[in-house]
Every structure is written in C-alpha cells, then in structure tokens.
Amino acid sequence: MAHLNYETRMPLGQAVVDQFLGLRPPSNKIQATYIWIDGTGENLRSKTRTMDRVPISITEYPLWNYDGSSTGQAQGRDSDRYLRPVATCPDPFLGGISRLVLCDTLDHNMRPTETNHRQECAEIMHQIRQHRPWFGMEQEYLIVDRDGHPLGWPKHGYPAPQGKYYCSVGADRAFGREVVETHYRACLHAGINIFGTNAEVTPGQWEFQIGTCEGIDMGDQLWLARYILHRVAEQFGVCVSFDPKPNVTMGDWNGAGCHTNFSTAEMRAPGGLTAIEAAMTGLAKTHLESMKVYDPHGGQDNLKRLTGRHETSSADKFSWGIANRGCSIRIPRQVAMEGKGYLEDRRPSSNCDPYKVTGMIAKSILL
Ligand code: ADP
Ligand code: MN
Ligand code: MN
Ligand code: MN
Ligand code: MN
Numbered sequence: 318m319a320h321l322n323y324e325t326r327m328p329l330g331q332a333v334v335d336q337f338l339g340l341r342p343p344s345n346k347i348q349a350t351y352i353w354i355d356g357t358g359e360n361l362r363s364k365t366r367t368m369d370r371v372p373i374s375i376t377e378y379p380l381w382n383y384d385g386s387s388t389g390q391a392q393g394r395d396s397d398r399y400l401r402p403v404a405t406c407p408d409p410f411l412g413g414i415s416r417l418v419l420c421d422t423l424d425h426n427m428r429p430t431e432t433n434h435r436q437e438c439a440e441i442m443h444q445i446r447q448h449r450p451w452f453g454m455e456q457e458y459l460i461v462d463r464d465g466h467p468l469g470w471p472k473h474g475y476p477a478p479q480g481k482y483y484c485s486v487g488a489d490r491a492f493g494r495e496v497v498e499t500h501y502r503a504c505l506h507a508g509i510n511i512f513g514t515n516a517e518v519t520p521g522q523w524e525f526q527i528g529t530c531e532g533i534d535m536g537d538q539l540w541l542a543r544y545i546l547h548r549v550a551e552q553f554g555v556c557v558s559f560d561p562k563p564n565v566t567m568g569d570w571n572g573a574g575c576h577t578n579f580s581t582a583e584m585r586a587p588g589g590l591t592a593i594e595a596a597m598t599g600l601a602k603t604h605l606e607s608m609k610v611y612d613p614h615g616g617q618d619n620l621k622r623l624t625g626r627h628e629t630s631s632a633d634k635f636s637w638g639i640a641n642r643g644c645s646i647r648i649p650r651q652v653a654m655e656g657k658g659y660l661e662d663r664r665p666s667s668n669c670d671p672y673k674v675t676g677m678i679a680k681s682i683l684l
Contacts, residue, residue: 338412347371348415350408351381351400352544353422356389358432358613359559359668361544371414378402378418390422390430398430399423404537409503410548417507419541432613435536438672442532445683448581451659452535452675453512453528456543457573457667459558459566460493460521460550467521467565468492468555476520479570483518492521493555500525500542500549509542518571518628528578536671559668561612562621572622572629573667579678580659589657593648596660596682597637600646603681604635610673612666619666630663 342348347370352363364383372378385391385398400420408415422430429436442450460468469492470476485491497514504511504525512526525546527539543559550557562572583592600607612618616632625631628642637646637660639653645664652658665674 342413345369347413348408348411349378349405349418350411350416351402351418351420352541353383353400353420354432354540354670356385356430356432358434358670361540361547362388363544371416375402375405378405381420385422385424385430390432391424395425397425399425399427403435404534404541406507406509406541409506409545417541417544419537419544432670434670434672434676435533438536438676439533441676441679441684445679446532448583448683449531450675450679450683451529451531451580451585452678453526453530453578453659454535454539454665454671454674455524455526455574455576455578456539456559457517457522457524457575458546459519459560459563459573460496460523461556461558461563463554463556465556465558465563465565467519467563469521470565475568479518482516482520482522485516490520491516493523496546496550496553496555496557497523497525499552500546503545503549504542507541507545509538509545511542517573519566519573522571522573529580533672533675535675539671561618561666561668567621569627571627574622574629574663575665575667575669575671575674577662577665577671577674577678578659579662579675579682581683584659585657587657590648590653593652593658593660597646599681599683600637600662600678601635603677604645607664607677607681608632610677611664611669613668613670618668619664622666623664632664 347368348365349368350363350365355362381400382397384396386393386396390398402418402420404419405416408417421435422433424430481490512528514525517524527542530538546557608616620632623629623632630636630645636644638644639648640650647661
C-alpha cells in the first residue's frame with residue numbers, strides 16, 4: 318500500500334509501531350481518546366488520556382478541558398473550554414479496551430459553543446421520539462494527497478471523463494480502495510452501524526453509508542465514522558476532503574453530498590407512502606431555511622454543488638419525485654412500489670453537520 322503516498326513512510330517504521338502497540342498495557346489502564354468538532358464546524362480534533370478503569374456508562378467519563386484559543390473556539394484570555402463525553406465506542410487504532418469518546422463542547426458557563434449543534438438536535442429528537450425517527454446518511458468524500466490533489470488524478474491535466482468510475486474495479490479507475498476497506502473494518506470493529514460503501518462518479522471519490530440510526534445517534538455515529546476515516550487516511554499518508562466541490566473538480570465532475578434518508582414508524586408501516594408524501598409539505602415550507610444549514614457556511618458551499626446538473630436539484634427551488642435524482646427529495650422506486658419505507662433528502666452537502674441536518678428534517682416534518 319506504500320504506493321498511496323508520495324513520501325512513503327518506511328515499512329520499518331510501521332513494524333516498530335506494531336511492536337509497541339502489540340505490548341499489552343497493564344490491565345488496570347485504558348486509553349480514552351476524546352474527540353470533538355472544532356470552531357470550523359467541520360474539522361475534528363482529539364486528545365488522549367489514561368484512565369484507571371473502563372467506565373460502564375457514558376456519564377462516568379470525566380469532563381475534560383482544552384485550549385479553545387487553538388481550535389477557533391475561544392479568545393486567549395478566556396481559553397478554557399469543556400469536553401463533555403456524549404458517545405463512546407471501541408478504539409480500532411489503539412485496540413484492546415481503549416475507547417473513542419465523542420464529546421460536545423461547552424464554554425465556561427457550560428453552554429454549547431457556537432459550533433456545537435448537538436444539544437439543539439437532541440432536544441428535537443427527544444420531542445419526537447414517539448415517532449421512532451430513523452436516519453441513514455450517505456457520506457461522499459474525495460481522497461486527496463497533502464496538497465489537495467485528488468488521488469489517481471494526473472499531476473497535470475485531467476483524468477478521462479466521468480463514466481467509468483462509479484462502483485468501478487481496476488487499477489486505472491478505482492483509486493484508494495485500501496483506505497475504504499480499512500475504514501469499513503475499523504467502523505465494524507468500533508460498533509458503528511456502517512451500511513455499506515461504494516466508489517463514486519468522480520475519480521478518487523467514494524461513499525460510505527451510516528444507518529439506520531435512531532434520533533441523536535445518527536449525528537454521533539456519522540461524526541465518529543468521519544473521525545475514523547481521517548485517521549485511517551492519515552496512516553496511508555493521504556487526506557480526506559469533505560468539500561462538496563473542491564476547486565480542482567469545478568469542471569464536469571460530480572460534487573459530493575450527504576444524502577439523508579429518513580423514516581418514521583408510520584412511514585415504515587403498510588400504507589406508509591401516504592405519510593411520506595404528506596411530509597413533502599413541511600419539507601417544501603422550510604426549503605430556504607434548510608439550504609442555509611445544510612453546509613457549515615450558510616449554504617455557500619452547497620451552491621457550488623446544487624446546480625441542477627450532475628445528479629442534483631437546483632438550490633433555489635424545492636422539488637420531489639419518485640426515483641428522480643434531479644430532485645431535492647427522492648422517493649426510491651422500491652419504496653413507491655411497496656407503498657412504504659423512507660424518503661431521501663438529496664440536498665445536504667458532504668461537509669454538513671448531521672446534527673443540523675437531522676434536526677432540520679425532523680422539525681420540518683414533525684414539529
Ligand atoms: P442510494 O440508492 O441513494 O445510493 P444507499 O444504498 O447509498 O442509497 O443508502 C441507503 C441509505 O438508506 C442507508 O444509509 C440506509 O441506512 C438508509 N435507510 C434504509 N432504510 C431506511 C429507513 N427505513 N429509514 C431511514 N433510512 C433508511
Ligand atoms: Mn498543555
Ligand atoms: Mn448512495
Ligand atoms: Mn452517492
Ligand atoms: Mn443517495
């Protein structure tokens with residue numbers, strides 16, 4: 318796999334790392350890696366600490382602090398911010414009994430920081446819990462080198478046009494499968510509900526799906542899966558871009574989205590298609606408001622992607638249809654045939670905050 322990176326890490330280096338990771342830590346010590354969303358609302362940070370035992374419930378993980386002035390979340394003179402553990406899973410990198418611990422971020426008054434949208438989402442999910450809201454998110458991304466150059470693209474000029482890359486096999490069209498497969502297994506190890514994965518339309522572009530997840534769990538699991546992906550890519554010496562339309566792909570290339578599938582108990586029951594169609598009224602009403610929160614820049618990122626071309630709808634107009642990939646909302650063909658199931662919101666950008674998106678969908682349809 319050394320061919321993935323240009324300044325290859327020495328294989329010996331990896332062997333030494335494996336030697337030390339293979340030493341079993343004392344049975345009364347665990348390593349807990351605390352993960353949080355930084356001030357950009359899209360990038361992740363993490364730091365690790367030793368604990369004397371594995372906590373049984375999430376509330377037993379201690380609150381921790383960090384330097385918010387180094388993450389775009391505070392000024393230097395009042396820089397302490399808090400990490401509050403909200404979800405945890407086995408750590409596929411350190412292995413054994415070590416844990417990944419997803420946290421939300423709080424200011425010195427214990428209020429959510431500006432880019433912490435989890436609390437608001439959790440409140441919405443709590444209000445609608447009787448509907449048993451299920452989500453599934455399709456995370457598209459591009460594998461790039463450290464200069465932002467897409468994997469498999471010639472250093473000068475462009476690859477052969479779109480058409481042969483989607484779900485492709487072959488060394489001349491599928492670039493970075495090592496990253497994809499390692500991420501898939503790492504997610505399974507971590508207990509993430511990873512639904513599947515596929516190569517996408519643009520060379521170097523891939524997708525994984527998380528779900529179904531109920532309520533607030535959707536956002537928690539997608540953020541953890543993104544973290545795992547960044548870490549896996551790091552080990553291969555490459556990076557993951559969630560930019561919906563990186564400059565280099567501004568020509569005739571599909572952008573990257575994060576289609577969000579949604580259903581309630583009513584939609585999943587026989588005759589549920591009626592409830593699915595009824596949901597369109599609420600979704601139409603909040604269209605402009607949704608477009609503002611479907612990327613971390615008030616809708617600006619997504620404007621580059623939602624052009625009405627490349628399997629997208631146009632950003633300024635709400636539309637829905639059966640099996641139509643040029644609509645804001647698609648009802649999958651199979652759902653229409655069975656008369657029940659779920660709907661797909663195709664608008665969210667690949668760099669969206671799933672807490673914002675799932676909260677907005679739930680609110681639009683049920684509140
Ligand atoms: P597409 O055909 O749009 O590419 P994918 O196969 O990539 O769809 O993803 C399907 C997604 O739909 C998965 O994330 C899955 O978890 C989700 N999903 C399936 N059934 C439901 C449901 N009843 N409610 C919500 N999400 C669902
Ligand atoms: Mn320090
Ligand atoms: Mn998909
Ligand atoms: Mn896709
Ligand atoms: Mn889709």
